[in-house]
Amino acid sequence: MNTDFRDRPIAAALKPTHTYEPDFVTPPGEILEEKLQELGMSQAELADRIGRTKKTVNEIIKAKAPLLPETAIQLERVLGIPARFWTNAEANYRQFLAFQEETRRLAEQREFLKELPTAQLVKAGWLPKRADPVARLRDMLQFFGVASLDALSQIGKVKRLAFRQSAAHKVNQYALLAWLRIGEIEAQKIQCVPYDSKTFRHALHSIRNELCNKPVPEAAVQMVRACAESGVALVFVPEIPGCRAWGVTQWISPERAILQLSLRGKTDDQFWFTFFHEAAHILHHPKKDIYVEMDNQQDEREQQANAFARDILIPPQDWKKVALARPRSASEVRTWAERLNVPPGVLVGRLQHERMLPWTHLNGLKVKLRGFPGNKAA
Numbered sequence: 001m002n003t004d005f006r007d008r009p010i011a012a013a014l015k016p017t018h019t020y021e022p023d024f025v026t027p028p029g030e031i032l033e034e035k036l037q038e039l040g041m042s043q044a045e046l047a048d049r050i051g052r053t054k055k056t057v058n059e060i061i062k063a064k065a066p067l068l069p070e071t072a073i074q075l076e077r078v079l080g081i082p083a084r085f086w087t088n089a090e091a092n093y094r095q096f097l098a099f100q101e102e103t104r105r106l107a108e109q110r111e112f113l114k115e116l117p118t119a120q121l122v123k124a125g126w127l128p129k130r131a132d133p134v135a136r137l138r139d140m141l142q143f144f145g146v147a148s149l150d151a152l153s154q155i156g157k158v159k160r161l162a163f164r165q166s167a168a169h170k171v172n173q174y175a176l177l178a179w180l181r182i183g184e185i186e187a188q189k190i191q192c193v194p195y196d197s198k199t200f201r202h203a204l205h206s207i208r209n210e211l212c213n214k215p216v217p218e219a220a221v222q223m224v225r226a227c228a229e230s231g232v233a234l235v236f237v238p239e240i241p242g243c244r245a246w247g248v249t250q251w252i253s254p255e256r257a258i259l260q261l262s263l264r265g266k267t268d269d270q271f272w273f274t275f276f277h278e279a280a281h282i283l284h285h286p287k288k289d290i291y292v293e294m295d296n297q298q299d300e301r302e303q304q305a306n307a308f309a310r311d312i313l314i315p316p317q318d319w320k321k322v323a324l325a326r327p328r329s330a331s332e333v334r335t336w337a338e339r340l341n342v343p344p345g346v347l348v349g350r351l352q353h354e355r356m357l358p359w360t361h362l363n364g365l366k367v368k369l370r371g372f373p374g375n376k377a378a
Contacts, residue, residue: 025096028089029061035079050074066090106134109149116140117175120240126182144181152177171294172242179243180290183260184252187233190224194255195231197283203230204279208312212342216271216369223275232257232282239264244294246270247278251287268367269349272342273309280308313346322347323356330362343367 036046043061047054050071059065067075072086110133118136121127127139137149146152155177203226211219220236227234239245239262248260259278263271274293281291285301293302314322318340327333330344333351337344345366351357 022096025093026089027063027093028067028086029063031089032067032075032086033061035081039079046078049078063093066094103134106137106149110134110137112149113137113140115174117172117178117240117242120175120242121178124238124240144177170242171244175240175242176245176292179237179240179245179262180248180250180260180292182237182240183235183248183258186235186237187252187258187260190228190233190235192228192231192233192256195257200227200230200232200279201283203227204276204283204312208276209341212272212313212346216268216367227259231255232259232279234259234261236261236263238262246293247274248290248292249278249281250290254287257282257287263369266369267345268343268369269345271369272313272346273349276309276312277305280305284308310350313342314340314350319350322351323354326356327351328357328361330365333362333365 036043043057044054047057050057051074052071056065060067060071067086067090069083069087072083072090075081075086076083113133113136118127118140121140121143122129127136127143130136130139141147141149141152144152144155146155152174207219207223207226211222224234233256235258237260243262244264245262246264247262249257250260251257259275259282261271261274261278265271265274277293278291281301284304285291291301291305322336322340325332325336327336327347333347334344337347340347348357348362348365352359352361
């Protein structure tokens with residue numbers, strides 16, 4: 001299980017494999033032609049010896065037809081050169097042609113780079129820095145785990161992203177997809193048991209009661225472990241500029257969910273509320289959808305998740321007492337927070353949301369998450 005939140009190069013988590021790509025590969029037919037010249041054997045004689053037509057042999061030599069495995073075996077019998085040499089030569093040549101065709105196609109699509117968060121991913125260490133646009137596009141395809149830019153453009157539709165975009169800010173869909181992809185990669189490092197709703201619900205109450213008052217970086221390590229023991233991979237991924245996401249939940253299998261936080265707000269009250277909000281989606285909502293939290297949350301499921309987070313942090317019966325007392329000073333808020341067993345910042349956030357405190361008041365009681373990986377946004 002990966003619970004080490006010390007600073008480490010992000011690039012170490014994803015190491016693109018780049019192989020040597022030659023500028024030219026000799027077609028097997030050209031090698032065959034040189035061998036025939038060396039032996040003083042005509043194409044017609046070779047055709048007779050291997051039981052093929054002269055036209056077939058000529059098309060192989062001119063690279064107009066592939067050198068098939070059965071032909072490779074026949075050439076081994078006649079020329080004494082192992083069949084694997086011919087099949088390897090053919091495979092290398094065909095791969096070279098495919099690579100050249102992909103290069104041509106990507107060169108025509110290089111303008112697509114303007115839509116991708118390449119610079120942000122390079123800065124964060126997920127991609128190497130390259131000048132060649134085709135190489136940069138190849139890096140992006142490998143990062144996203146897709147074979148083409150057409151496939152990449154369909155990811156959002158296939159995933160059926162269920163979210164409302166921010167009314168105040170434009171969302172860059174590829175920045176969002178990149179942020180989600182990093183979460184998927186990070187989640188693969190966490191060993192989880194099969195998901196069990198009862199275990200997860202118990203874990204959430206334990207986190208609320210035992211960890212909520214601990215410093216977030218310290219609590220986070222134990223939270224990752226508790227969630228993994230419930231079948232949920234909890235990951236913290238810094239926000240990529242333009243994605244505008246606070247958190248996300250998605251299922252990568254019927255027995256494994258990802259709960260991903262960006263710590264966009266970077267204070268403890270927003271951290272705890274977003275965590276429990278996302279947990280509600282896992283507990284109560286369909287597995288087929290991805291729930292990405294933006295600045296705007298109006299639909300029924302988002303309201304249900306808000307209510308879950310609100311009530312697990314401060315149960316309704318306790319909130320009634322707070323509402324009657326209407327704490328307004330820092331000392332009063334600290335006293336009530338201690339009674340409720342929540343950080344003072346959480347109570348301040350609730351009082352502000354309920355309009356019992358102005359948004360400008362007592363924000364000093366909220367703890368900024370310094371030195372935590374989720375607040376190192378590019």
